[in-house]
Structures are given as C-alpha cells and as structure tokens.
Amino acid sequence: MTTYNQLQSVQALQAYYDSDLKSKHLKDLLSDASRNSALSTDFSGGNLILDCTHTKLDQKALELLDAVAQETKIFDKIQAFSRGDKINNTEGRSVLHTALRRKAGDSVVVNGVDVVADVHAVNGRIAAFTKAVREGVVQGHTGKKLRNIVAIGIGGSFLGPEFVFEALRFDATCRAASEGMTMKFLANVDPIDFFRATEGLDVEETLFVIVSKTFTTAETMLNARTCKKHILSHYEKVQPGFDAGEVLGKHLCAVSTNLKGTAEFGIKDENVFGFWEWVGGRFSVSSAVGVLPLSLFYGFENVQEFLNGMHNIDVNFREEKNITKNIGVYMGLVGFFNTHIAGHASRAILPYCQALLRFPAHIQQCDMESNGKTVTRDGIRYPEGVEAGPIIFGEPGTNGQHSFYQLMHQGRIIPAEFIGYTQSQTPIKMDGEPVSNHEELMSNFFAQPDALAVGKDIATLKSAGVPEALLEHKFFGGDRPSLSLLFKGSLNAFHCGQLLAIYEHRVATEGFIYDCNSFDQWGVELGKALAKDTRAVFASVLDGSKTIDNCVPEDKFNHATSSLL
Secondary structure (H helix, E strand, O other): OOOHHHOHHHHHHHHHHHHOHHHOOHHHHOOOHHHHHHOEEEEHHHOEEEEOOOOOOOHHHHHHHHHHHHHOOHHHHHHHHHHOOOOEOOOOEOOOHHHHHOOOOOOOEEOOEEHHHHHHHHHHHHHHHHHHHHOOOOEOOOOOEOOEEEEEOOOHHHHHHHHHHHHHOOOHHHHHHOOOOEEEEEOOOOHHHHHHHHOOOOHHHEEEEEEOOOOOOHHHHHHHHHHHHHHHHHHHHHOOOOOHHHHHHHHEEEEOOOHHHHHHHOOOHHHEEOOOOOOOHHHOOOOHHHHHHHHHHHOHHHHHHHHHHHHHHHHHHHHOOOOOOOHHHHHHHHHHHHHHHOOOOEEEEEEOOHHHOOHHHHHHHHHHHHHOOOEOOOOOEOOOOOOOOOEEEEOOOOHHHHOOHHHHHHOOOOOEEEEEEOOOOOOOOOOOOOOOHHHHHHHHHHHHHHHHHHOEOHHHHHHOOOOHHHOOOOOEOOOOOEEEEEEOOOOOHHHHHHHHHHHHHHHHHHHHHHOOOOOOOHHHHHHHHHHHHHHHHHHHHHOOOOOHHHOOOOOOOHHHHHHHO
16 A cells, blocks of 8 residues: 555656745746746636736646646545545445535435435525524514524534624624624533623524534533533523423524434424435535524525535535646645645734635634545554644734734745635725725735745845845845735625635545545544543542552543642
8 A cells, every 4th residue: 555645746847846836936936937826816707816926836736737637546535525436434424514515405325324415405494594583583582583503512513603793793794684683602611602692692592503413422412511500690680480391492493413412401303404324514504503503693695605604615526626726725735735745834824804714714624634644544654753633723913914924924934725705894094094994905915926936035134225234134035935816706605605615625535545534533532531521530539538648550530630629
C-alpha cells in the first residue's frame, strides 16, 4: 500500500516546486498576465470569483495538480460520495449531507430508501412548526408568544448554526424576518455559558431546542437538564401546582432520533425532528440541526435560500470535471499544494465581512476534525514526517490586521484566504469621507494579498528615505501566498450557503487526496472517556463513598481532583 506522498503525480509536483517554483518570488509570477488569467476563475454565472494568482502556482503546476486529481481519483470519489456509497468505512456509513440540499423530486436511494424524500418530509414538518411558532399559534404555557430561541448543542450542532445565525443577522431580508425574535446558543458545559444564554430572557416566551442525535451527548444533556430545571423553577414561583408535563411540552423541542429519550425528557413527539446516521455533526447545519433553530428565527423561506445556495455549489462539485472550474476541487488542490507541497502547516481564513465572525471557528472544526489524521482509510499509518491537515484559524478583517497579521507579514509564512463581498449588508456613506465604510474595508481586502505577495525590499525602503537603523525592521520579504473569494453583491442567505458548501467540498477534496476518512472523528474519544472516569472520582468523593486518600491510581487524576476538592 502507498500513501499519497508516494504517488507519482505528487512526487512530480513536489519535484517541480522544489526545482522551479520555490525559488521564484510571487512578485515575479504576478507579472505574467497569461498565468494570472489561468489562475483566476469565475463561478455561478460570474457572481463569484476565485483568484489564485497570489499562490505559488503557474500553468504547469495546474497541469501537475490535475494529474494529482486523476491519480487520486478525486472525481470517482465525488461520485461515490454523491450517490451514497459508504465512504465512511470505519463506521460503515454513507456521507450524504449534499442530499439535505437536493431539490424536491430528486432521488438518492440508500438501502432501498429515497433519502431525499425523507429530507423533504422532515423539512415540511419544520416549515409548518416554525411558522406556527412565529405566528403565535404555538405558544408558551401561559399563552405568551415564543419570541426567544435557545439552541442547545455542541460541536457541529452549535458551530454551524451559530455561524449562519451571525452571518444573516444584518441581511435586510433576514433581519426583517427576525424582528422581535431573540436567538441564543448554549454549548459549553461551563455554567457561565448557561447564564450567558438565558440572561434577560422571559422563560414564558422562550423555546429551548435540544440538539443531540442520540439524546445522550454528555455536555448537551447536562445543559438540557439545567434548562429544564430553569423552566420548572420559574413556574414553581409564578404558578404553584402547575402540570410539569404541560409546561415542558410547551417550552421544549428537539432534534434527535431517540424518541424514547425525548419523550422521557418531556418533549412531545410532534416537536421532535429527526436526521440520519449519514449526517456528520460538522456537516449537519443543512439538516434539522440548523434548519429548525434558524427557521424559528429567520423563517423557513430564508433558510431554504441558504439550502439553495449550498445546492448550487453541490451541483458544481458533482458535475464539473475541470479542476479549475470545480470550485471545491480547485480550492482543495490549492490547499493541498500549500500544506503538503510548499510545506506550510497553517491556514488563515480572513473574511472581510464582520457578519462572518464565526465562520473561521466553524471551519476549524469542519477541517481539523475531518482531516486531522495520519492514517489512511485502510489503516496505513503515514510515514514519519508526513503530517495531517493544516492548523486553521482566522478573524474578520480589518480586525485581524491589528492582531496577527504582523506574524503573517514578517514572521511565519501562513497561506491566507480572503473572503469579500462587493456590497455591504449595512452600507454607510458619510459626507466628507472620500469613500464609503465598505469601500474602506474592501481597499484593505485588495491591498493585503498584494502586500503579502510583493512585500517591500531594502532598495525601496532606502529610496523612501528610511533610516539605516530601521531598514531591517521595515523590510517585508513578501512571497507569502493567498487566495481570494469575491462574491458579487452582499452576504445573503444564498451566498452564505454557497460559501459553506465550497469549504465543505474543499475539506472533502483534501481528504480524498490524503486518502483518509474525513468523516469519522475517533480522535475526540479518548479525552471524553478520561473525563468520564474523572467524573466518577468527583462523584465518589463528593457523595462520601471515598476520600482522596483512598483513591487508587486507577481512579483517574486523583491528584488534580484533590486540588479541586
């Protein structure tokens, strides 16, 4: 068995980079107009541009990347993924988050079941339920309108919906639809997060959405029990003798497949919305995990536009075989090149749109949980020195420019990914200012890739009269790669869906090249297991059945527990 670094196409690409591209400065590559034209592509009818001119690629490198795509059978793997083959081989599951965005009437059959029909059945229920809540037909226990939504989940059940919630808060259409509503998220088991999520909310106007496929996720269920107590404690004060079942039935709903567990918790079956084993947590925002809470806040019609945007990119990913016209594949190949050919271990995601402030956090999970692996699908360990996927981080521009860009310009080389929009969700143009606020933002969006690539050399500094003692301090080496995604218009629900689907498919593409299973996450298990053991020590000491002194080494971390108790 060979690992990806041993493939002929990868070795040929590495050899070309080492012998040619590595020694070429980006400012020289950018002077080649034909190269620049080949590395800039528009998608979605010209409404989206991917500019890779500021990466250390040229036409020959693109040909070699195409060879990598062919040898790693990327397009065959995309077809297997799209038709529902069980590509999550360690768990024996299909990976079908794209089916969540398919149009009604489409069909994907898995184990004899048309999963698209199932998806639309659930979405139909969500549309009806959320409409009833938003119109005040479904009310809280005392007849008040349910104006507040608290979404309880963790991991992908939190990061994805939170990112979309923040992205659309100031889109004009979505903002109008959410008028009078409040959305909060509860994820961290730290009790501070509970108070952050419930502060200032009238329980009688609040609907709690519990998101847990199995209804057993430790952190989510502790938070759910805390919220349940919060509801009951409130009604004990205002309505002595209340019926607990009636109250909980009015203030709880869930996204889960465990109807027995949700019923025992006090949630009515009709207020439970399911999803399927082929939906991975970090890819679940387009399932009921995201569709339910987001529809409660923004209305189902706006969430449908988000799904339509994802579907638009899904079709491109599934049907386009040209690597520079398939945006998910193209970005995946460029990411692979930067990480494993050029050897840059980090990647910065830099949205020049404040509404995307939670996008980097979501992609951290989507990418690092998917491709943070050093073993192939068949269990072959990568050779020593062959690393997993990149470290992902980011912050909206221009905030990041006053934070970590110092390192990016004059420290480590970190490939950067700039995301921008030609219009603002909330445009401001003040009299006396030469440009609008958004134009100021976009001036930085366009300038930063050039600054990273071109830099400023000593001769230029000298000619500008910089004192000798400051020359090295003000020297910018440049030659730092980036790519840019530019959307025509403002960030709306459709564009938000497009953006997320691009990155989801980019993650899948890189995993296809690495030949790892991007859709399991065994690496999160050990810490959870040890936490369970440690919890048992806490419980046994606190209930008096043990003392720290008689805890044995198998009672995990008794020394740390002692310091806390």
